[in-house]
Ligand code: MG
C-alpha cells in the first residue's frame with residue numbers, strides 16, 4: 001500500500017525526522033577510537049525513549065532476519081553494510097562506521113543512515129565511497145518532485161554510483177515510509193527513467209544509496225542479521241527520509257542541533 005500523508009501527519013513526520021537526525025548527529029559526535037558498538041546502541045535507546053518515540057527496530061522481525069532485531073540502531077563496521085547488529089566491538093582508528101536509525105514518533109516513522117570514518121586516519125577509498133553514496137542521495141532527492149517517477153530517482157542514484165565505479169545491488173534499496181518503516185513503493189538504487197509509480201505531494205520516501213567497493217553480492221553474518229560484502233571489502237550507506245511537496249522534495253532527516 002502507498003500512503004499519502006495529511007498535512008497534520010507531515011508535521012509529525014518532520015518531528016520524527018528531526019529526532020532521528022539529531023540522535024545520529026549526537027552519536028556521531030560520541031564515536032571515537034575505543035567506543036563500543038553496544039554503547040552506541042544503549043545511547044540510542046536512551047535518546048529514543050527520552051523523546052517518547054518508539055524504536056522501529058527492537059521488535060522488527062522480517063522474513064530475512066533471525067527473530068526480533070532486539071537492538072535500537074544498526075551499526076555496520078567496514079564490510080558490514082546493512083542491518084548491522086550491534087555487537088561487543090570497540091571501534092578502531094580508520095574504521096568506516098555506518099549508523100542506520102528509524103523511529104516512530106506519534107505514529108509516523110522516519111529513517112536515516114550516515115557513514116563516517118572513526119578517528120584520525122582517513123583511508124582514501126573509504127572517503128570516496130562515502131562521498132559517492134552522499135552524492136547519489138543528493139541526486140535522488142534532486143530528481144524527486146510531483147510527477148516524477150520512481151525510475152527517475154533510481155536512475156539518478158544509480159548513475160552516480162555507477163559513474164563512481166561501484167557495482168549496484170538492487171535487492172535492498174529505498175522505500176516508502178509513513179505509519180510503518182517499510183512501505184511501498186520500493187526505490188531500487190538503479191532503474192530506468194520514466195518507469196514506476198508517479199510521485200505525489202504527501203508521499204514520504206526513504207532514499208538510501210549504499211555500495212560495496214568491489215562487489216554487489218552480500219553475505220549474511222553468523223549473527224543472522226548483519227549483511228556484509230561477500231569479498232570482505234569496505235562499504236558505505238547514506239539515507240534520508242524526504243517528503244514530496246508541491247514544489248519538489250523536503251529532506252526531513254536533517255539535524256536541528258548545533
Ligand atoms: Mg535506514
Ligand code: MG
Nearest residue numbers: 111206208239
Ligand atoms: Mg530505510
